[in-house]
Amino acid sequence: MAGRNHLFVPGPTNVPEAVQNAMHRNMEDHRSPDFPKLVRGLLADLPAIFGSTKGQGFIFAASGSGMWEASLVNTLEPGSRVLVARKGQFSQLFGDAAQRLGYQVDAIDVPWGMPTPPGELEAALRADAAHAIKAVLVVHNETATGVTSDIGAVRTAIDAAGHPALLFVDGVSSVGSLACRMDDWGVDAFISGSQKGLMLPPGLGVLCLSPRALERVGTSTAPRAYFDLRPMIASNATGYFPYTPAVGLLHGLRASLDLLKAEGLPNVAARHHRLGNATRAAVTAWGLKTCCQVPSAASDTVTTIMVPDGLDAIKVIEHAYRNYNLSLGGGLARLAGKAYRIGHLGDVNELMLVGAIAGAEMAMRDAGFALTAGAGVAAAEESLRAART
Ligand SMILES: *Cc1c(COP(=O)(O)O)cnc(C)c1O
Secondary structure (H helix, E strand, O other), X not given: OOOOOEEEOOOOOOOOHHHHHHHOOOOOOOOOOOHHHHHHHHHHHHHXXXXXXXXXXXXXXXXXXXXXXXXXXXXXXXXXXEEEEEOOHHHHHHHHHHHHOOOEEEEEEOOEOEOOOHHHHHHHHHHOOOOOEEEEEEEOEEOOOOEEOOHHHHHHHHHHOOOOOEEEXXXXXXXXXXXXXXXXXXXXXXXXXXXXXXXXXOOEEEEEEOHHHHHHHHHOOOOOOOOOHHHHHHHHOOOOOOOOOOHHHHHHHHHHHHHHXXXXXXXXXXXXXXXXXXXXXXXXXXXXEEOOOOHHHEOOOEEEEEOOOOOOHHHHHHHHHHHHOEEEEEOOHHHOOXXXXXXXXXXXXXXXXXXXXXXXXXXXXXXXXXXXXXXXHHHHHHHHHHHHO
């Protein structure tokens, strides 16, 4: 098919030309005397994308899910109790990972479409007078439902309960796109991966730990091997890795961090807000609903669009891909067939988004939706024009 695939899944996302070019190189010796120059620069610049000057950044050949494991096994004693707020497939999986690693998992479940409830977290922590709960696990941007949680409010809730639990935040679909304030929010482990807001191919897990979490790394008795941060900290201090890093991706990460810095993180977040608003304007014009139930919590990186009863979201995705070379995200787990997702994060601009909205609209009409042709496109255009002027 002529032209490019329109990649509008919420990860992997488009890889900017500057990042592609940075990775297009022969391999090199990762033990060479020159290698630390690259590594030191990356590790110095990494905490900024999490909103941290105090934290320490880590890079693994892994994916976001690997960083769930890395953060847990390096900071918690085996069998510790953790509290997870579940409100979508990724927060469910974060809790599942903890359970499979032998932690005792308490869960607060809210309906999919709702953000993390700070009040319920506070109540659960107050009830834990003995401080058995060692960590609170929260997903910042729930990619399944398109809902962004207020992590500052989560921190306030933990403090109001006077509870010493560590705060772990999954930022896989927020870091590099949405405003992240790790230090202000008192996040102890902020987790991400390469293929979403960082605009890289999949293959890197990135993590930032607070000074308080870092202290635990040395004292925890948990068994760890690949994800053990102790040899990582020792090697990184000399500009190297304890094993072979993903050399090509590291060069891509250099370019990606440079792009984010050049645009400015507040501008990056503002661009995502314009894209999110325009997508939501289209959904409203289609007469459809998003999964997100709280307008102020609507995600600026992914929109989950509910499909009316009797219609099939899987057909929309198929028509979009086959007829228009547009890749849309599927509904996950209990939302399979009932919703589809438009990812609008990373290297995306206004007209790319309008193209995707046009394609989604055409695919929905192909799948039998009663929509007025152009309604969503018109609404998105006006939203984007209003945001520019
Ligand atoms: C994509 C995603 C993950 C999983 O990341 P992988 O890189 O696929 O392991 C975890 N959490 C959230 C919120 C995500 O969006």
